[in-house]
Amino acid sequence: QKEVEQNSGPLSVPEGAIASLNCTYSDRGSQSFFWYRQYSGKSPELIMSIYSNGDKEDGRFTAQLNKASQYVSLLIRDSQPSDSATYLCAVNRVGSARQLTFGSGTQLTVLP
Amino acid sequence: EAQVTQNPRYLITVTGKKLTVTCSQNMNHEYMSWYRQDPGLGLRQIYYSMNVEVTDKGDVPEGYKVSRKEKRNFPLILESPSPNQTSLYFCASSPKRAGELFFGEGSRLTVL
Numbered sequence: 608q609k610e611v612e613q614n615s616g617p618l619s620v621p622e623g624a625i626a627s628l629n630c631t632y633s634d635r636g637s638q639s640f641f642w643y644r645q646y647s648g649k650s651p652e653l654i655m656s657i658y659s660n661g662d663k664e665d666g667r668f669t670a671q672l673n674k675a676s677q678y679v680s681l682l683i684r685d686s687q688p689s690d691s692a693t694y695l696c697a698v699n700r701v702g703s704a705r706q707l708t709f710g711s712g713t714q715l716t717v718l719p
Numbered sequence: 720e721a722q723v724t725q726n727p728r729y730l731i732t733v734t735g736k737k738l739t740v741t742c743s744q745n746m747n748h749e750y751m752s753w754y755r756q757d758p759g760l761g762l763r764q765i766y767y768s769m770n771v772e773v774t775d776k777g778d779v780p781e782g783y784k785v786s787r788k789e790k791r792n793f794p795l796i797l798e799s800p801s802p803n804q805t806s807l808y809f810c811a812s813s814p815k816r817a818g819e820l821f822f823g824e825g826s827r828l829t830v831l
Contacts, residue, residue, distance in 0.1 A: 615759075639818050650809055650822035651762070695762065699818060706777060707752075707818065711761035 610634065611698050613710035621718050626683040628713050630696030633677070639699040640672055640679045645712065646692045655681060686717040721746045723823035725810050731829045732800055740795045740826050742810030750813040751793040752777070752820070753785065755806040762809070768793055800830040 612631050620626045628642075639658055643651040657663045657670040657679065669682040679698075683690055696710040723744045732738055744751065752767035754777075764777030768787040782804055784796040793812075797804060807827050811820040 641818060643820075650825050651820075652822070653819055656819060697762075706764055706767065707820065708764075708778075709754075709762040711759060 610700065610708045611696055611710040613694075613696050613713045615711060616714040617716055618713055619716045619718055620686050622686060622688060624686050624717075626686045626690065626715055626717070628681040628683075628694050628696075628715065630679045630681075630698075630710055631677055632679070632696075632698045632708075634698070634700050635674075635677060637674075637677075637698045637700060640670070641697040641707070642668075642670060642679075642681045643695040643697060643709075644692045645695060651695055683715075686715075688717045688719050691716050721821070723810055723812055723821055725808075725823035725826045727826060728824060729827050731831065733831050734801055735799050738797050738800060738828075740797075740808060740810075740828070742793045742795065742823060743791050744793075744810075744812040744821070745791065746812060746814070746821065747790065748812035748814050748821070749790070750815070751787070752811050752813075753783070753793070753795045754809045754811065755779065756809060756825075757806050765795065765808075797828075800828075802830050804828065805830045 642655040645651040655670040657672045663670045667684045671680045693712040693714045695712045697707045726741045749770045753765040754762045763779045766785040768774045810823040813820045
């Protein structure tokens with residue numbers, strides 16, 4: 608089992624819809640969770656971080672964390688074609704705040 | 720402008736010819752890290768550094784060396800490159816240990 612798993616996609620949604628991206632992790636004691644966005648040919652950029660159970664909202668983005676289910680998700684409301692990118696989930700492993708483990712990413716396409 | 724700068728951005732080399740990829744950040748970050756990104760495997764950590772003269776192995780350190788003589792610089796050294804080191808390499812820095820990373824633009828390396 609991979610430490611951080613994401614559906615590779617591709618995931619396609621129409622413009623204006625809600626895009627839902629999911630991530631599961633294996634280390635139950637993981638404390639910190641991050642979502643990065645990577646446009647094709649570009650470097651990853653941090654868009655959300657979440658540290659406690661529940662929802663965290665930032666503009667059109669909402670991160671959801673459920674530590675009991677070892678599940679973190681990213682919702683993008685009112686999706687725009689400019690949101691088309693690969694979204695990477697990343698987790699600090701148990702006992703290692705120094706290292707971040709990434710999932711392999713979910714490719715999202717927002718159709719005009 | 721706050722940034723992480725990598726050089727070279729593109730390099731084609733031959734097996735066994737030593738090379739160095741430089742990385743410099745101007746944000747006074749203590750934490751720096753190197754990742755490689757391969758299709759289907761996502762981002763994998765090679766080495767990281769918590770501060771000057773403090774480095775440690777990530778998940779895939781074989782065939783690589785690093786040094787951290789100055790806070791701003793964290794070069795990646797391939798002493799004897801092999802074709803399986805053909806990859807896209809990212810340097811990253813963070814003000815908060817491993818979590819909130821700022822990435823460089825990437826260095827695409829091809830080893831023939």
